[in-house]
């Protein structure tokens with residue numbers, strides 16, 4: 305397995321806006337050497353008590369556990385018109401709402417991953433296929449774009465040739481703008497038919513080799529940001545919430561029906577039957593935890609619409625205390641969430657489809673500092689430790705994907721945060737450079 309950098313501008317294969325950033329105000333109360341695959345990595349720990357947590361090894365996980373990295377097309381591919389691609393809602397939104405999307409003029413180029421080869425060296429690669437490349441008009445009636453099919457065929461084949469399991473997200477926030485304009489996107493039932501048609505094309509075209517499909521990335525974020533606070537397309541402030549419950553039990557929870565009332569669409573009996581247990585695994589994107597406060601008498605002035613519906617408000621801190629040390633890094637929350645999901649949703653198979661942390665971009669910082677992201681390794685190890693504990697308690701976690709492989713375009717915050725195992729130089733032709741975390745992950749996955 306290799307995880308080698310590439311700056312090769314040659315075409316072979318490529319591939320929420322919650323902010324997850326660790327703020328290291330006072331670090332280094334302790335340093336520790338973490339061993340991985342025969343190499344050692346010196347890590348600074350904000351809290352000496354974490355030294356036990358970071359001892360977790362890849363061999364502590366079941367033999368078939370998948371370690372991967374995740375990306376999404378809209379955040380990395382660029383090439384917005386290549387091979388006949390149609391426009392996504394994010395391309396439209398970034399162009400028309402520059403005040404909301406930072407660095408918006410950089411959005412169309414992503415990090416040019418549509419045109420670049422990358423040797424990943426991990427067990428699995430989660431990426432998304434843009435709907436608007438395969439069906440440029442959004443609808444099947446507008447035709448399937450063979451050039452795009454050829455592109456993803458070669459990507460998938462190349463991954464498989466290199467022993468990397470493809471995991472494909474069908475919709476990662478980049479709905480076709482044409483469908484938004486035609487009928488209002490997600491809010492119209494026609495979306496169900498178009499999404500089914502698009503998914504069918506993917507299954508029929510790539511399903512002989514892709515066995516792992518993630519349907520819709522972060523539906524809750526999509527609803528909150530697109531329809532409540534307006535930080536994502538379409539940017540309305542209408543109400544919308546969804547839960548996991550229908551996928552397991554075939555319907556929305558009673559409490560939700562009671563509070564949302566007629567604004568909640570009803571499933572037909574046929575849909576309920578089709579929905580019940582209709583998934584092979586749940587994908588969880590976990591970054592941080594917060595608090596929810598019970599609000600039996602919700603206040604429309606002080607609370608957001610989804611909080612009013614839930615009769616609970618989101619709280620960052622309780623009595624002035626934020627969860628996690630350093631700020632926001634709270635692996636215990638992941639373990640609790642996993643164990644809750646096991647109990648509440650009939651012990652499903654689970655993949656941690658995203659977990660990671662970004663550092664602030666500061667182009668005046670020396671390169672060696674930018675590349676030295678030991679804090680990311682500590683964050684990842686502590687979360688792997690939490691997952692390993694949950695597995696020991698019977699939770700069926702089957703894999704883990706780091707967000708993200710390369711620095712990317714982080715939606716509303718643009719280029720402000722650096723989540724990548726690889727650094728991208730946006731001033732030098734998207735040059736890729738491995739950070740410490742990339743070298744560590746490679747060593748960590750060597751089962752020695």
Ligand code: NOJ
Pocket residue numbers: 320321322323324376379521522589658707714715
């Ligand atoms: C979750 C989203 O799926 C992804 O697109 C985003 O970049 C990360 N969170 C980090 O903010």
